[in-house]
Amino acid sequence: MDPAPDAAGQAADARVVRTHNDILRATLQLLLGQGWEAVTHPNVAREAGYSRATVYNHWPTRNDLLRDAFNRVATMPHQPPSGDLRHDLIAELTGYRDEMQRHRLDRALAVLVDLTASNPDMIPVRDKLVADGEQLVRDRLAPLLSGPRLDAAVLMLCGAVLQQALMHGELPSDEVITASVDLTLRAIDATGPDPA
Amino acid sequence: MDPAPDAAGQAADARVVRTHNDILRATLQLLLGQGWEAVTHPNVAREAGYSRATVYNHWPTRNDLLRDAFNRVATMPHQPPSGDLRHDLIAELTGYRDEMQRHRLDRALAVLVDLTASNPDMIPVRDKLVADGEQLVRDRLAPLLSGPRLDAAVLMLCGAVLQQALMHGELPSDEVITASVDLTLRAIDATGPDPA
Numbered sequence: 001m002d003p004a005p006d007a008a009g010q011a012a013d014a015r016v017v018r019t020h021n022d023i024l025r026a027t028l029q030l031l032l033g034q035g036w037e038a039v040t041h042p043n044v045a046r047e048a049g050y051s052r053a054t055v056y057n058h059w060p061t062r063n064d065l066l067r068d069a070f071n072r073v074a075t076m077p078h079q080p081p082s083g084d085l086r087h088d089l090i091a092e093l094t095g096y097r098d099e100m101q102r103h104r105l106d107r108a109l110a111v112l113v114d115l116t117a118s119n120p121d122m123i124p125v126r127d128k129l130v131a132d133g134e135q136l137v138r139d140r141l142a143p144l145l146s147g148p149r150l151d152a153a154v155l156m157l158c159g160a161v162l163q164q165a166l167m168h169g170e171l172p173s174d175e176v177i178t179a180s181v182d183l184t185l186r187a188i189d190a191t192g193p194d195p196a
Numbered sequence: 197m198d199p200a201p202d203a204a205g206q207a208a209d210a211r212v213v214r215t216h217n218d219i220l221r222a223t224l225q226l227l228l229g230q231g232w233e234a235v236t237h238p239n240v241a242r243e244a245g246y247s248r249a250t251v252y253n254h255w256p257t258r259n260d261l262l263r264d265a266f267n268r269v270a271t272m273p274h275q276p277p278s279g280d281l282r283h284d285l286i287a288e289l290t291g292y293r294d295e296m297q298r299h300r301l302d303r304a305l306a307v308l309v310d311l312t313a314s315n316p317d318m319i320p321v322r323d324k325l326v327a328d329g330e331q332l333v334r335d336r337l338a339p340l341l342s343g344p345r346l347d348a349a350v351l352m353l354c355g356a357v358l359q360q361a362l363m364h365g366e367l368p369s370d371e372v373i374t375a376s377v378d379l380t381l382r383a384i385d386a387t388g389p390d391p392a
Binding site: 035037107109110111113114116117118123126127130133147148149151152153155156157158159160161162163164166167168169172173175176177178179180182183184186187188 | 231233303305306307309310312313314319322323326343344345347348349351352353354355356357358359360362363364365368369371372373374375376378379380382383384
């Protein structure tokens with residue numbers, strides 16, 4: 001069994017965590033402000049105020065830096081299900097919209113789309129971010145829909161927010177989010193749940 | 197009244213049109229292959245096989261080049277309405293999906309989103325492209341829905357294709373497109389059209 005860390009060890013650990021956070025925050029800032037091309041070890045070191053050696057030591061490649069920066073983006077909080085489907089779907093899409101506003105999630109998604117076009121190593125990072133993002137909506141609708149109808153409903157709800165944010169350059173209003181959820185739930189009511 | 201152009205004038209006009217087309221084709225190729233940063237007068241001249249002076253002469257600024265290249269993208273054919281709403285919506289979304297495949301419309305949209313983030317002069321170009329893209333869906337649903345419900349339905353249908361293409365890196369299947377349209381139409385049937 002490992003011995004408990006002593007005080008000096010704890011201080012060193014805290015320093016590593018702080019360095020790690022500082023550097024990833026700087027990476028994300030470059031990413032959202034100037035695009036993925038700006039994420040280079042020298043730029044990140046300068047922006048974060050650490051040596052290049054420190055950056056290379058933690059993240060040997062640019063993809064390592066990009067991956068960890070996007071993983072920070074992916075920590076969007078999901079509210080626990082309340083039992084009320086309509087309430088939960090509205091809360092989830094509103095939370096998604098608010099993350100776009102607060103943490104420039106829309107910009108992060110746009111950069112990630114651009115990045116994966118030229119850098120296939122980042123496709124798993126995108127897929128994880130998207131799967132995490134869609135998960136709650138999918139889980140809540142899965143008892144009611146299946147197959148292409150479930151896929152369609154998830155794509156439509158998440159896609160409505162994306163379409164407004166990326167293609168119109170503005171975030172959807174509460175009214176539009178509520179209308180999206182209500183149209184979806186009415187469609188399900190109208191046909192009843194898919195046969196098991 | 198202008199005199200009818202003579203043979204020499206017609207040949208000169210044809211040459212101008214060909215030059216124009218060659219250069220915009222090269223611009224679009226750079227744009228889709230390497231992103232908007234690659235669209236510079238020297239790059240475009242090299243790619244198209246014309247002198248820089250010719251490129252500058254037709255398009256004095258980079259934004260002129262970008263604007264005309266994106267306007268070429270926006271010439272997606274819309275089928276005339278058949279009278280069958282379901283058929284028309286499915287045909288429209290399928291056409292959108294097929295343009296993504298054939299002419300890399302998904303890549304053009306991704307580049308345009310990235311471009312407008314740093315170049316506000318291109319926002320009207322994006323807005324025109326998006327308005328043209330959504331127009332038929334909006335026109336067909338406008339007799340049945342209004343206000344936030346109409347906005348939501350348009351965003352959901354167009355957004356479902358966008359979500360699948362940009363966020364999942366694959367194009368929606370015929371089944372998913374059909375399911376998206378059917379969910380929307382069932383929602384409208386369930387509540388009836390909006391009161392006038």
